[in-house]
Amino acid sequence: MTDLFGDLRDLYQEVILDHGRKPRNFRRLDDATLTARGDNPMCGDRMELFLKTAPDGHIEDAAFQGRGCAISMASASLMTETVKGKTPAQAKQMGEAFRELAMTGTCPHCGGDIADDMERLTPLSGVHEFPSRVKCATLAWHTLNAALDGAKEASSE
């Protein structure tokens, strides 16, 4: 029975389990300038994202609250860490690159300015082998888009 789950450590890498158990920036931002709710109705994953943007638009702080699986919590946690200091355009570029990473496992657009941050997100690339779980990983980024666009709701269904 020892090898019941085989190579699942590829999906649940230690960094994901760690962020899943102890998500970073897991709090409300009372002085948030942008917020959005993300919802995966089929799964029951829910999150609320808080962004504090500076007058020039760049993201000064990011935090979230919610409930969900290890993948969705870890992804939201890592996202809030990596988008701090980014302009909305950079954050959206990262979101695009991340969605490709989650769906294909490769990231042709992960270079340039965002290379270091995308490197931090690569532990999540394992979800591409689990089509039903991709939406868990991308929920946070859909929610980020919604917040930046001034929409209140996002869904990764």
Add this chain to the structure above:
Amino acid sequence: MDGHIPALDLRRIRDDFPILSERVRGKPFTFLDSGASAQKPRAVIGAMVRMMETAYANVHRGAYHMSEVATEAYEAARGAVARFLNAGDVREIVFTKSSTEAINLVAHSYGRGVLKPGQAVVISEMEHHANIVPWQMARDAHGIELRVCRITDAGELDMDDLAAKLADGRVGLVAVTHMSNVLGTVTPAERIARMAHEAGAKVLFDGSQAAVHRRVDVQALDADFYVFTGHKLYGPTGIGVLYAKAALLEAMPPFLGGGDMISEVTFEKSIWAPIPAKFEAGTPPIVEAIGLHAAIDYVQSIGMAAIEAHERALVDRAMATLPHIEGLTLLGRAQDRGGVFAFALDTAHAHDIATLLDRAGIAVRSGRHCAEPLHERFGVESTCRASFGLYTTPEEVDLLAEALRQAREFFR
């Protein structure tokens, strides 16, 4: 000893289901999601193929041999369903595409067509969305009041609350599950029907789960409406059944309009066909009806009593292990229950557990199982659900328990 029920020959039964010899991720396929949709035996697959290869044409239409053969087979399926439910009259069996459509039919034709605005429909907290949403639609379109009967913490219907909901005599219909697709609870259908009738209400049972696991006798239950679906009974998708007392069907306006459901059409008006054709507009699921007939023959050749006994043993085995797994919360502890178990683990979300189990070749459902209000009732976001079929083995139940123990450790 009243044990004249023979034990199932599980090896032979499993051989009847080709898919069970598939391997998943290099492991034997442990299918514990029959509650969502059951696997198909060769008898069903073969009957459908044979129908299409040798006896297929549209039904109730052609004055030619093959159409007559097909019509005869289609009507024979109706007869098999009537006997399966012990309906008194074969005209009381209406084929639909699913349980969901059957409930929508009743919500439309009885809910809006017969009930008066101001009358109430009682459902329960443990309904599948299919037995919630159609009544909300009837409420919003027709002014019917929707009442929700509470369930107890054990996951049983709160019979005192049901009595209270019925007390003012304004309830026209009680529509509740015969077996919860999440809690496994089997509801006391006879008693519910008696209470409903005493209060002047009709009763509908959603038998999507129950009809698979137990012998259902609609006359003994005194059910006014009973619905179930083919694909959970080892039959094909695309075919469901509505049983309704003939007098009710006669009094109800049609649901869908079209061919087959009329006896006369002019541009001024149409005259409805007699029941059950009145409720079967359009070309019906012909091959699927033949598949359902084969599925009914298949489970009856094994015997519903033997299937029930087998599943009871599996339930006992699961109840002896699952609740004792550290950190596992089982939803519902009904006294009378079938082989459906919804649970949560303290260290891991339902989706993570399902992904882990999948790696071990075990298929369970994760999420809210089309029963969001029930999950809110128990204060859980989502659960995993393991559900058993007649081919489930005791070893598979043990494997599930062991995998859950390991999954909990994996995420600690």
